[in-house]
Amino acid sequence: MPTRRVITGRSQEPRVRFAEELHRLRTERGDSLRKLGEVLGWDWPLFGKMESGETIGGPEVVQALDQHYGTPGLLLTLWELAVGDPTQFREQYRRYMTLEAEAVSLWHYAVSAPPGLLQTEGYAREALAAGGLRGEELNQQVAARVGRAELLKGDGAPQFRTILSETVLRIPLSDPRVWREQLEHLVEAADRPHIALHVLPFDAGLHHLMSTDVMFLRMADGQPFAYTESNFRGELVPESRQVERMQRAYDVVRDLALSPTESRKFISDMLEDLPCDPST
Incomplete structure (x- = not known):
């Protein structure tokens, strides 16, 4: 049987995938970590820790990032998968935060x-x-x-x-x-x-x-x-x-x-x- 081809070069491990996507979106936008912190109102080292996988942050931080990058719901979904425990982030709250932003x-x-x-x-x-x-x-x-x-x-x-x-x-x-x-x-x-x-x-x-x-x-x-x-x-x-x-x-x-x-x-x-x- 031939080896299955990997569709994407990004990681399939949810926490790493989440960190990779954060880094990709920021670098494609051309933002520095410091600028991102200034625009969104959080201390910029938090975003560095999120991109390195040291922390995944909280849902409200991720909602702000989704709004900033114009990716409503994408990062919240990846965050939910990275958390790994659906009881920590219910689907209704995820949907509510998306609706609130819009x-x-x-x-x-x-x-x-x-x-x-x-x-x-x-x-x-x-x-x-x-x-x-x-x-x-x-x-x-x-x-x-x-x-x-x-x-x-x-x-x-x-x-x-x-x-x-x-x-x-x-x-x-x-x-x-x-x-x-x-x-x-x-x-x-x-x-x-x-x-x-x-x-x-x-x-x-x-x-x-x-x-x-x-x-x-x-x-x-x-x-x-x-x-x-x-x-x-x-x-x-x-x-x-x-x-x-x-x-x-x-x-x-x-x-x-x-x-x-x-x-x-x-x-x-x-x-x-x-x-x-x-x-x-």
């Missing part, structure tokens, strides 16, 4: 924490550490979460609306200085023309999204999706009737929430009540 509008409701797209590095670090992450894995996931904020920057940024339950603003971080930075970051975000930020005060009463963090994504062709999330799992909802039912609940919550102007003042008033020097 959406023309994002509408969000937050139960107890700011959306990842609006978290500061300090907030992300404490939140992820509270979930049990440590060491290099923690550093990678913090960088990945902060890096996702690039999605909301630039002329092509999608329209983004978030409604923050007052609970989000009443659970401070252990470091008052970092907590102040997070509140200041929310005020700054509220001033951006493509971001609408609402606060849902406690006195708004009961509503149908009280325990559901949800993101609605609308694609260029008008197709809506929803993604619900807890600390332990996420679920992509593609079925139009179910998405429509959830959107009606979201519309009720939006009507109960403060206006963007009132919400900005609400957070600014909270900042004024904080000590000017949190270390004292």
Whole structure:
């Protein structure tokens, strides 16, 4: 029997294949590692470690690379194979991140924490550490979460609306200085023309999204999706009737929430009540 010809000269071992593809895409683009880090907002040595196979990074880093190279879903698929454990990266989350990168509008409701797209590095670090992450894995996931904020920057940024339950603003971080930075970051975000930020005060009463963090994504062709999330799992909802039912609940919550102007003042008033020097 003749020897089977290898169709591709690239490695068939998933982790090596992933590293090879990262290196190929970067060199064909003509980017240096340092330039790649500057463009995407991560420390550039991370990309060197990913290309050498020392680490495979986190899904949000890979999503940013897919968006940068114009290869939606390709690198995420290779990353999933490189991980080797499908429980670490479910298909629904992979598809959600691809949809998020292509959406023309994002509408969000937050139960107890700011959306990842609006978290500061300090907030992300404490939140992820509270979930049990440590060491290099923690550093990678913090960088990945902060890096996702690039999605909301630039002329092509999608329209983004978030409604923050007052609970989000009443659970401070252990470091008052970092907590102040997070509140200041929310005020700054509220001033951006493509971001609408609402606060849902406690006195708004009961509503149908009280325990559901949800993101609605609308694609260029008008197709809506929803993604619900807890600390332990996420679920992509593609079925139009179910998405429509959830959107009606979201519309009720939006009507109960403060206006963007009132919400900005609400957070600014909270900042004024904080000590000017949190270390004292």
